[in-house]
Amino acid sequence: MLTIGNRQIERVLIIDDDPEARSSYEYAIEDMGLTAHQVRDIHNGSELSFLDQIQPSDVILCDYHLKKHAYASRNGDWVMRNGFQKGIPGVLCTSIHEAPIRRDYLRYIPGLLRESNPRPDQLSYAWEQCVEELRGNPRPSRRPWRTLVCVDNVDEERKRFYAVVPAWSTRVKVPIDFDSLPQNIRDLVEPDQRFYALVNTGAMDPDNLFFDEWEERP
Amino acid sequence: MVVQAMSDLRSTTSHLRFSTGIVRRLGEELNPTLSKGILELAKNAYDADATECRIELHDVSQPGGKITVRDNGDGMTSSQITDSWLVLGQSSKRSAIETRLGRIPAGSKGLGRLAALRMGRNTFLTTTSRQEKNLLHELPIEWDKFDNAQIAEDVTLNITTRLADQNLPHGTEIRISDLRSACSRMEVKRLARELVLLADPFDDITQGFNPVLSAPEFEDLEVLVQNRYFDDAEFHLSAEVTENGEAFARIIDWRGNLLYEARHSDLIPKGREIYECPPAKFDIWVFILNKDTFSSRRSTISEVRNWLAEFGGVHIYYNDLRVNPYGGQDNDWLSMNLRRVRSPEERPGTNTSIGRVVVHDQQDQLREKTDRSGFIENHAFYDLRSFACDSMDWMAKCRLREAEHRRQRARKTVPKQSDTAQHDFMSTIADVPQEMRLVIKDAFKSYESSRDREVNMLQKEVQLYRTLSTAGITAATFAHESNANPIKIIRNCIAAIERRSQKISDELFLSQFQKPINGVKRSLNSLAVLGSATLSLLDHEKRRNTRVDLHAVLNKMLEIFSPFLRGADVTVIKKFASGSPFLRGQRAAVESIVTNLLNNSIAAFEDAGTHDRVIEISSQIMDRSWCLSISDSGPGIIGICKSDIWLPGQTTRKQGTGLGLTIVRDAVLDLGGSVDAMEHGPHGGAVIIIHLPIIGNERC
Numbered sequence: 001m002l003t004i005g006n007r008q009i010e011r012v013l014i015i016d017d018d019p020e021a022r023s024s025y026e027y028a029i030e031d032m033g034l035t036a037h038q039v040r041d042i043h044n045g046s047e048l049s050f051l052d053q054i055q056p057s058d059v060i061l062c063d064y065h066l067k068k069h070a071y072a073s074r075n076g077d078w079v080m081r082n083g084f085q086k087g088i089p090g091v092l093c094t095s096i097h098e099a100p101i102r103r104d105y106l107r108y109i110p111g112l113l114r115e116s117n118p119r120p121d122q123l124s125y126a127w128e129q130c131v132e133e134l135r136g137n138p139r140p141s142r143r144p145w146r147t148l149v150c151v152d153n154v155d156e157e158r159k160r161f162y163a164v165v166p167a168w169s170t171r172v173k174v175p176i177d178f179d180s181l182p183q184n185i186r187d188l189v190e191p192d193q194r195f196y197a198l199v200n201t202g203a204m205d206p207d208n209l210f211f212d213e214w215e216e217r218p
Numbered sequence: 219m220v221v222q223a224m225s226d227l228r229s230t231t232s233h234l235r236f237s238t239g240i241v242r243r244l245g246e247e248l249n250p251t252l253s254k255g256i257l258e259l260a261k262n263a264y265d266a267d268a269t270e271c272r273i274e275l276h277d278v279s280q281p282g283g284k285i286t287v288r289d290n291g292d293g294m295t296s297s298q299i300t301d302s303w304l305v306l307g308q309s310s311k312r313s314a315i316e317t318r319l320g321r322i323p324a325g326s327k328g329l330g331r332l333a334a335l336r337m338g339r340n341t342f343l344t345t346t347s348r349q350e351k352n353l354l355h356e357l358p359i360e361w362d363k364f365d366n367a368q369i370a371e372d373v374t375l376n377i378t379t380r381l382a383d384q385n386l387p388h389g390t391e392i393r394i395s396d397l398r399s400a401c402s403r404m405e406v407k408r409l410a411r412e413l414v415l416l417a418d419p420f421d422d423i424t425q426g427f428n429p430v431l432s433a434p435e436f437e438d439l440e441v442l443v444q445n446r447y448f449d450d451a452e453f454h455l456s457a458e459v460t461e462n463g464e465a466f467a468r469i470i471d472w473r474g475n476l477l478y479e480a481r482h483s484d485l486i487p488k489g490r491e492i493y494e495c496p497p498a499k500f501d502i503w504v505f506i507l508n509k510d511t512f513s514s515r516r517s518t519i520s521e522v523r524n525w526l527a528e529f530g531g532v533h534i535y536y537n538d539l540r541v542n543p544y545g546g547q548d549n550d551w552l553s554m555n556l557r558r559v560r561s562p563e564e565r566p567g568t569n570t571s572i573g574r575v576v577v578h579d580q581q582d583q584l585r586e587k588t589d590r591s592g593f594i595e596n597h598a599f600y601d602l603r604s605f606a607c608d609s610m611d612w613m614a615k616c617r618l619r620e621a622e623h624r625r626q627r628a629r630k631t632v633p634k635q636s637d638t639a640q641h642d643f644m645s646t647i648a649d650v651p652q653e654m655r656l657v658i659k660d661a662f663k664s665y666e667s668s669r670d671r672e673v674n675m676l677q678k679e680v681q682l683y684r685t686l687s688t689a690g691i692t693a694a695t696f697a698h699e700s701n702a703n704p705i706k707i708i709r710n711c712i713a714a715i716e717r718r719s720q721k722i723s724d725e726l727f728l729s730q731f732q733k734p735i736n737g738v739k740r741s742l743n744s745l746a747v748l749g750s751a752t753l754s755l756l757d758h759e760k761r762r763n764t765r766v767d768l769h770a771v772l773n774k775m776l777e778i779f780s781p782f783l784r785g786a787d788v789t790v791i792k793k794f795a796s797g798s799p800f801l802r803g804q805r806a807a808v809e810s811i812v813t814n815l816l817n818n819s820i821a822a823f824e825d826a827g828t829h830d831r832v833i834e835i836s837s838q839i840m841d842r843s844w845c846l847s848i849s850d851s852g853p854g855i856i857g858i859c860k861s862d863i864w865l866p867g868q869t870t871r872k873q874g875t876g877l878g879l880t881i882v883r884d885a886v887l888d889l890g891g892s893v894d895a896m897e898h899g900p901h902g903g904a905v906i907i908i909h910l911p912i913i914g915n916e917r918c
Contacts (some may be wrong), residue, residue, distance in 0.1 A: 024707040027714030031721075095706075115707040119718075155559065158758065175759070187600050190553070 002034055002124065007089070009059050011035045013050070015042065015079060016063040017071035025061055031119045036044040042072045042079070051086055059127050060090030063100070063116070077105040084108040089130035093118055102180040106210035107198070110142055113205075141208070145197040149211065151193040161189050164211070168201045174209055185214040221496065233406065235371060238364040244306070244332055250280070252285075252401045253409035254590060255337045257542070258330035259287045259392060259698075260416060260429045264539060265323040266390065271429040278401040285338070285397065288806040290389040292318065294349040296355050296377055303343075304375065306332055319426065322537035322580070330590060336361055336395035406433055411528065413543065414440055418535045420448070420574060427538075447522045451503035451514045451571075453477070457485070457609035457729055458499045459602075464490025467609050469616060473514075478616045485608045495601035496583045497667025502532060502573030504566040523569075532573040532578050532606065536584065536593075538665070543592055546576070551592075552606055557614075564617040566610070575606055655891050679866055680876060694756055697749035705746055744781045755813065760806040767800045768844055768912070772835065777814045786820050793836035797915040799844045807885040814878040815848045815906055822852030822903065825871055832901050845913045849896075852903035860895055879906075886910065 002009040014036055016022045028038040028193075037058075039050055050120045060083050066072035072079070080092045091111040094101070101109065110133040111126035118126075130138060142189035147167040154161040178186050185195060196215040203209050256273055263271035268291030277283040294303060316322055335341045343357040354714070355377045363373045413429045448454070450472065457467035457480075467480040486493065505522055512519045535546030543549040550556075550568050558565040577584065583598040593599045647658050666918040712735060719731040736792060776783075776790060783790060797848055823831045832851040837844060864883045869876035886893050891910035899905030 015459075018703045018707075020707050021703050024710035024714075027718075029711060030715050031714065116706045117713060119713065151698075154553075154556075173764075187597075187604070188595070 002032060002127075004089070004124070004128045005135065009034060009089075009127065010057040010059050011055065011059075013036050013037050013039050013054070013058055013060050014062075015039045015060060015066065015076065017066045017069040018063075021063065027125065028118065028120050029061070029119055032079055032124065042066075051083060051088065054088055055084075058088065059130075060088055060094050061118075061123065062090055064092060064094035077101045080111075081105040081108040084110075084130070084134070087134055089127045089134060091118065091126040091130070093125055100175070100177070100207065103176050103209065104180040105213040106208070107144065107200075109210045110138065112208070138192055138200075140202040142200050142206060143202055144210070144212070144213075145201050146213075147199050147201055148217075149195045149197045149199065149214075151189055151191055151195075153191050154189060163211075165192060165201065166197055168199065168203070168209065169206075172206050174206050176211060180211065185216070189214060234377075235369045238367050240375075241306075241332065241336070241364055241370055241867055244336075251408075252337060252397075252399070252405055253412055254542075255330075256285065256336035256409055256591070257412055258334045260413060261324040261329055261539060262430070263287070263289035263291050263390070264321065264427050265317065266293070267317050267319045267321065268292075268389065269426050269428065272407075273429065273431045275401065275406065275431070275433060278397060278406070279403075281397055281400050283397045284393065284395040288391040290387065293345045293388040293390050294355065295350060295353075297378055298347070299343070299345070299355060299357060303331075322578070324537065324539050329590045335359065335392070335394060337397055338401075339396035339398065340394070342393040342395070344393075345390040346386045346388050348388040349683050350386060352382050354382055354386055356378045356380070374905045376764060383655055389875070406431075406912075411547075412540070415529065415533060415540050415545075417539060417667055418574065418576070419433070420572075421509065431790050433445040443596065447505075447517050447525055448503050448572075450512070450517050450522055452511060453504045453507045454501075455502045455504070455573075455609060455613045456817050457605070459493050459495060459497060461497045463494055465493055465609070467612060468615055478613075480609075480612050485605075485612055487604075487608065493601045495577035495605060496503075496577050496581060498575055498577045498602055498605065500532075500573065500575045500606050502566065502571055503612070504571045504613075507570060526569055526572060530570070531568040532571075532575060534593075535574055535576045536586075537578060541586065541592065541862070542590060548704045552603065552610065554610070555628060559717065564614040564621065575602065577602065578809045594917065600699075628894065672711070682866075682877065686875060686877065690752075693748075694754050705742060705749070708738070708742060712742070744785050747778060747781045751782075751813075754778055755806065755809060757806075760809065761804050763802060763804055765800050765913075766805045766808055767798050768846075768910070769794050769798055769837065770810060771805060771808045772837070772846075775809060775816070776835075779813075779816055782820070783816075783833075786823060788823065788831040788833055789832040791832060791836075793834065794842075795837045795839045795915075797839070797917045799837075799839055799912045799915040801844070801889065801912045803889045807889055810885045811846075811882050811908065816881045818878055818906075819848070819850040819903070821871060821874070822850065826841070826853040828852050828903075834901060839912070839915055842911055844910045846908045846910070847899075847905060849899035849901050849905040850903035851901040854899075854902065855895060855897040855904045860897060863895060864893065882906070882908075 012034050014022045014025045014029070016025065019038070019040075022038045026038070029036040032139070042050055060080070062076040062083075064076040066074065066076055076092050076094070080090050081092045085108060087113070089111065090109075091113055092101075092109050093113050093116050095114065095116045098150050101112070106112070111130040113122055113126055115122065118190055129142075132138070133142065145167070147165060150164045150166065152162045152173050159178045161178070162174050163176050164170060164173055178189070181189070188195075194216060194217045197211045198213045200210055260271050260273065264288060268289035271287065271289040271291075274286040274288075275283065276285070276286065325645050339361050341361070342360040343355075343359075345355050346353065347355075357375060359375060364370065365372050410431050410433060416429055452472055454470050454472075455467060456470070457465060459465040464482040465485045466482060467485060468476060469478045470476050505526065507523060509519070509520050512522075531545035531547075531549065532554070534541045544551050554565065554571070555567045558567040558570075565678075583596075584602070585594045585596070586592070587594055643662065647655050647662075650658060715731070716727075716735050719727045719735075746892070751830045772792075772794070776792070819833050828851060830851055834847075834849045836847050836849075839845070856870060863870045863879050866877055866880040883893050886908055889910050891908060892905040894909075896905040896907070
């Protein structure tokens with residue numbers, strides 16, 4: 001049993017498409033005095049049906065890649081976003097070379113570890129951040145602000161564009177995939193176009209910037 | 219609270235009135251340039267069903283000049299002047315109501331006219347209505363009176379009507395005198411261009427509206443525009459979107475043969491059903507401006523190039539009149555040039571093509587901005603643009619397929635052509651005298667044999683590149699696999715063993731487990747480098763042209779290589795110049811340079827069995843140049859000429875590819891720099907010296 005904020009944590013659901021990897025995560029969880037539960041298959045039936053059976057004392061530990069085996073049709077960021085929206089604290093593990101996490105999902109993944117071998121103390125800290133954010137207390141680097149986002153250039157081939165967020169940095173161009181945009185905004189993206197979006201302008205690293213709730217400039 | 223009874227003492231009516239400042243501001247802000255203002259008046263003539271509209275400029279190179287705009291349109295009655303022409307912000311023109319000649323009016327708010335009239339201090343209107351040909355109406359406007367008045371209605375305007383003895387020609391003349399600003403020659407040229415293009419001069423069917431500017435610039439352009447080099451275009455893409463939002467397209471070649479046809483499903487991106495824009499027709503003519511293509515054409519490249527330089531780009535004709543700025547000289551609303559940069563072979567640019575999007579919009583789905591700077595960017599406009607872009611994307615794919623077929627055909631036909639040429643040569647020298655024939659044959663054989671050697675070498679080189687590419691792809695796949703799961707699992711397990719053994723007994727851990735666990739960890743780190751270094755090189759972002767901080771790249775590469783370098787017992791000495799020098803280029807190019815040089819040194823140590831292994835990496839900044847020097851304690855450059863080390867395939871190592879330093883040289887040249895080498899440097903081994911031009915050096 002682990003107490004984080006106002007929660008008593010007993011069980012960790014491990015989501016990874018490789019059974020060996022799931023087992024290897026169990027050791028760290030057991031060493032924390034928690035029960036590890038491997039989620040064996042989320043591909044069949046509704047992918048998020050396992051979230052319906054989740055207990056208030058459960059948390060999630062999820063790997064980013066879930067599609068190599070016939071395990072899931074979505075990546076871990078999607079699972080985490082949906083889990084967070086249902087009030088479940090979770091940690092997403094990804095190494096630095098993984099594909100970038102969708103910027104809109106990132107808003108709902110406070111427990112992000114750019115580390116595929118998390119230590120118990122790292123896991124515990126990440127869940128704690130998650131619980132705090134679920135209680136409405138994001139840390140400064142995760143606090144969303146409505147701010148101007150300017151399109152610098154568009155890479156049609158890679159289906160992404162590069163944005164400058166003047167409130168964060170006028171020099172850094174942040175890549176944003178079209179996938180993470182609502183259709184009405186995607187249709188408007190072109191160089192020099194400006195929008196408003198919720199962005200965590202307190203983030204230090206451009207990879208940790210999330211963009212959500214896009215608005216056309218009035 | 220006490221509410222007292224109140225009764226109305228009196229009632230006063232009032233009106234919202236406008237200060238004359240509004241009139242001034244509308245004039246200044248809506249039509250900032252003279253050409254824009256005159257274009258508005260020409261559009262007014264079009265709306266009045268004029269077939270001719272003549273514009274004269276007098277002494278406009280200085281302030282105080284005069285402009286006359288005369289048309290043969292329907293003219294106005296006195297009440298039309300009062301109730302329509304002089305009413306701001308309201309127009310009798312509505313898109314749904316066609317004019318007598320079936321035109322859809324181009325004006326919308328009547329504000330453009332006001333702005334145009336205010337270009338001078340005085341305006342004089344003369345008009346005769348088609349219905350009252352014996353009446354001439356005149357209206358002078360002195361704008362200074364408005365500047366001196368408080369509100370617009372304080373200035374009285376007098377319309378004088380004269381009765382003529384005979385029928386007068388109907389139409390309107392506007393004289394704007396005492397111009398507030400001068401008009402440069404560039405501005406006149408711009409006006410001439412816009413008037414020439416106003417009524418789609420490219421269409422075979424004329425619109426029956428001819429705006430004419432009495433200026434030499436206009437005459438030159440009019441001649442140029444009439445030349446119409448469409449038949450010399452290599453391809454003509456013709457696409458159409460119908461009223462129900464479905465599109466289709468076809469491409470024909472310069473001989474008029476149909477090459478490709480696309481249905482709606484071939485054009486529209488997946489996930490979308492229809493284009494939600496007014497019905498439109500998009501034509502673009504694409505030119506290939508090279509000598510081979512033009513050898514069989516009627517016109518010359520320079521003629522076509524001049525024509526395209528003036529009129530190239532994709533124009534929009536909205537209800538038969540051109541809309542600025544689309545297709546203007548600085549306007550690339552379909553991002554054609556950006557797309558062309560990415561794939562020059564298949565994409566047209568604004569200087570190599572000309573096109574138009576013709577829109578007949580009865581439903582007013584598109585709306586022009588009040589300041590006439592284009593359409594309001596609403597859903598219909600974006601879909602219209604998507605339709606044009608998707609059509610061009612489809613054309614690019616067709617052209618890419620064609621280019622690939624051409625390459626395949628060339629592969630098959632080139633050897634045959636070579637055999638035929640050889641046969642022709644032999645037949646030709648059969649006619650040469652006997653002794654000369656033998657000499658020529660020997661010389662030809664010698665040429666053939668050296669050519670075969672060269673071809674052989676090139677084939678080997680191509681094969682080597684292919685093999686290396688395959689090795690690279692395979693390495694990347696394995697790197698991804700090994701980095702993802704196996705290494706992750708081993709790390710998780712070894713961390714668990716470490717934690718649990720420590721928990722049992724610190725003493726036991728230190729004496730029995732710590733050393734083997736650390737051994738596994740070190741080996742894992744070395745193994746992980748293989749994956750991370752490979753994946754790091756493959757990052758697509760690194761192949762974009764961007765600011766590259768050279769010292770940051772060096773440090774990052776050394777960090778990635780550190781387990782390898784440690785594993786090979788190499789000591790790295792860093793002597794970097796102060797600050798952060800940077801250039802604009804591809805990070806991947808700089809990484810290729812550093813990676814290949816580090817690999818070379820490590821391989822040299824291994825081959826020579828070097829005992830004290832040192833790599834010194836130093837940098838200096840001289841003016842606008844960054845000098846990188848990598849020297850090692852290996853055997854140096856031996857067994858190969860110093861100048862040959864850069865050649866492909868030249869290596870002294872059995873397993874070497876001989877491509878590492880070639881890649882270094884090519885990458886340096888791509889960045890605008892130079893390379894040099896020394897056989898033996900301060901540590902005894904080779905020194906490679908690289909100079910790269912930099913943009914600046916940021917002090918820390």
